[in-house]
Amino acid sequence: MKKMNLKPMLKPESVAIIGASRDPDKVGHVILQNYINAGYPGRLYAVNVKSEEDILGVKTFKSVLDIKDKIDLAVISIPAQFVPAALEECGKAHVKTAIVVSGGFSEVGETELQEKLVEIAEKYGMPTLGPNCLGVMDPRSRIDTLFLPTYKLSRPAVGGVSFVCQSGAVGSTVLDLISGEGFGLSKFISYGNAAHVDEVDLLNYLMEDEETKVIIMYIEGIKRGHEFVEVARKITKKKPVIVLKAGRTSAGMSAAHSHTAALAGNYEAHEAVFRQFGFTIAEDLSELLYFAKILDSEKYPHGGRVAIITNGGGTGVLCADAIGSNPDLTLAELSDSVKRDLRKSMPPLVNIRNPLDLAGDAEEVRYGKALETVGNDENVDMLLVIILFQTPGADSRVAAKMVNMKDRLGKPLIVLSIGADYTRMHRIMMESAGLPVYDSPASAVKSLAELLKYARYKERK
Amino acid sequence: MTLYEYFEAKKLLDKYGIKSVDSKYVSSAEDAERFASGSKIVLKLISEKALHKSKAGLVKLNLQGPGISVAFHDLERKGKALSPYKIIAQKMAPSGVEIIVGGRTDPQFGKLILLGLGGIYVEVFKDFSLRVCPITKQDALDMVNQLKSKDVVTYGGKSSALLVNLLMEVSDMLSKNDFIKELDLNPVVVREDSYEAVDLRILE
Structure with a gap:
């Protein structure tokens, strides 16, 4: 099967919103409004069968065929039964790509109606996303087909993470959460029923997309297994893919004849493929974000020896425990010369070992010296710095020090900060400078382990 | 789905270098004793109707001497309800x-x-x-x-x-x-x- 050209869908120079409406309650109105709010710089048209009067100041036509312009992307948001006719018109008008936002197809048993869409899309060679989806968002090209108002769903900043999501509901909540994270978004693609464009097409596109550094995906099922394996084999050699697969507890193979079939059902088969081809497997929504931010930092470790620097003894021990029980990580044994240097630069109350407890009065100078010294230890592959902002010594200067030092270290560095408002403020400060910050020992340590696993996979062969 | 014949399956494994224990279909207790020729054997009943043999008591382990004939007759009796069936004799594998x-x-x-x-x-x-x-x-x-x-x-x-x-x-x-x-x-x-x-x- 030949590759689909999805560029006109994500980087359109002209867009027609089919089903644009003057009624603010209509989806077609919200989509048009969002295009205006996002400041879409291309040529924008509205299509409304009932009227040719401008909507929201946008030139409006009764049919896409009336627009005397080449259309890269048509966004269709009209009742399901009218969609095939509208899509057919798009084909005749040489529209390059289409997104069918409308629901009411195979997800409610209307498979024939959906097959009609696929037929039309195939006939005109017009990649069609959906139906029953949120569509796409690309903050760089300022396109936003989401029918969720911006005051309800915050839009993430521009960045390198692309998010491919089968479910609209999961898509919008995770997108909202990403906007609160320090990393930015390259593309959001909600593909709904995957009638025409599916995960294989999307991965093929994102693999070559230079704006995409990391891919996160939520999928319910893979339709083209062999093609998926083909793209999976290649993509993780180029960039990390983090995947969350729903349907873990599905009945599986109830009528299995062999032990093998009883053990290895549908979920297990998917998981096997992900594992074999170096995908990073997330077990819940929050892990999608945890793993995305560490992989987005693009700094890979050469081993699993972790050094912990902390201003709180107990939290250091919790992290050491989490490292000790992770099969891929070990607590680094600091080298003698590093220990000697630390002894000279640290106050007497600091016990020179790993975890290195700098004590509650540690301020940016002590943190800086400790990180510099431990960070240069050849026995250390990764650094976990705990900053508890409730302590007397920790304030914005410590956060700024971490940000300043992160690029000077040739090794992965993450921060663990647990707390409420004051902590959150510093978390955002550090994250928006590209430093991954975690809020629990478990999530921090698991993220380090996943980073290492991906680094090892990427180095292979 | 149907069960592929045991010795055809074994032949296929052999072709790919996958080792399996010495086995033979046996039609009588004497036949089984001859196969054992003094060493320990296993007797198994094979039938499409019984895919989980060990659960159904259709595998008899560690057989030697008179035990072989007792086990054979027991399997033969159980086999009546599972017809068509065959009984297979295998050498006991060293433990592992x-x-x-x-x-x-x-x-x-x-x-x-x-x-x-x-x-x-x-x-x-x-x-x-x-x-x-x-x-x-x-x-x-x-x-x-x-x-x-x-x-x-x-x-x-x-x-x-x-x-x-x-x-x-x-x-x-x-x-x-x-x-x-x-x-x-x-x-x-x-x-x-x-x-x-x-x-x-x-x-x-």
Whole structure:
């Protein structure tokens, strides 16, 4: 099967919103409004069968065929039964790509109606996303087909993470959460029923997309297994893919004849493929974000020896425990010369070992010296710095020090900060400078382990 | 799905270098005794109607001398309800760790290969790893290392290479034989330097 050209869908120079409406309650109105709010710089048209009067100041036509312009992307948001006719018109008008936002197809048993869409899309060679989806968002090209108002769903900043999501509901909540994270978004693609464009097409596109550094995906099922394996084999050699697969507890193979079939059902088969081809497997929504931010930092470790620097003894021990029980990580044994240097630069109350407890009065100078010294230890592959902002010594200067030092270290560095408002403020400060910050020992340590696993996979062969 | 004939299956395994225990169909107690010729044997009843043999009491282990005839007649009696059936005699394998090596055809991804802690522990611990065929040597090694019981099944690493080779051979067989819908080699008895499949089942 030949590759689909999805560029006109994500980087359109002209867009027609089919089903644009003057009624603010209509989806077609919200989509048009969002295009205006996002400041879409291309040529924008509205299509409304009932009227040719401008909507929201946008030139409006009764049919896409009336627009005397080449259309890269048509966004269709009209009742399901009218969609095939509208899509057919798009084909005749040489529209390059289409997104069918409308629901009411195979997800409610209307498979024939959906097959009609696929037929039309195939006939005109017009990649069609959906139906029953949120569509796409690309903050760089300022396109936003989401029918969720911006005051309800915050839009993430521009960045390198692309998010491919089968479910609209999961898509919008995770997108909202990403906007609160320090990393930015390259593309959001909600593909709904995957009638025409599916995960294989999307991965093929994102693999070559230079704006995409990391891919996160939520999928319910893979339709083209062999093609998926083909793209999976290649993509993780180029960039990390983090995947969350729903349907873990599905009945599986109830009528299995062999032990093998009883053990290895549908979920297990998917998981096997992900594992074999170096995908990073997330077990819940929050892990999608945890793993995305560490992989987005693009700094890979050469081993699993972790050094912990902390201003709180107990939290250091919790992290050491989490490292000790992770099969891929070990607590680094600091080298003698590093220990000697630390002894000279640290106050007497600091016990020179790993975890290195700098004590509650540690301020940016002590943190800086400790990180510099431990960070240069050849026995250390990764650094976990705990900053508890409730302590007397920790304030914005410590956060700024971490940000300043992160690029000077040739090794992965993450921060663990647990707390409420004051902590959150510093978390955002550090994250928006590209430093991954975690809020629990478990999530921090698991993220380090996943980073290492991906680094090892990427180095292979 | 139907059960592929036992000795046809064994022949296929032989062709790919996959070792399984010496076996023979026996039609009488005397026949079984002749096969044993003094050493310990196992008797198994094979029928489409009984796919989980050990649960149904259709496997008789550690047989020797007069025990062979008693076991044979018991299986013959049980077989009446499971007709058509056959009784197979096998040499007892030297003891070792029991693993499962399996395969199945997935509607999405095609042939899958499985390695797990075997025998009666399969369904209790569900300690297994799975990959899409054909696998690379690295994939096979990953499969071994993914098991929680890896130190047990590899004797602390000593039989790792043996298992990697076995997995490569099974993957090769699965990939080249489209007709195999499901495969169970369970158990495969593994020792530090050798192994053999003690029970085998191919569904076509």
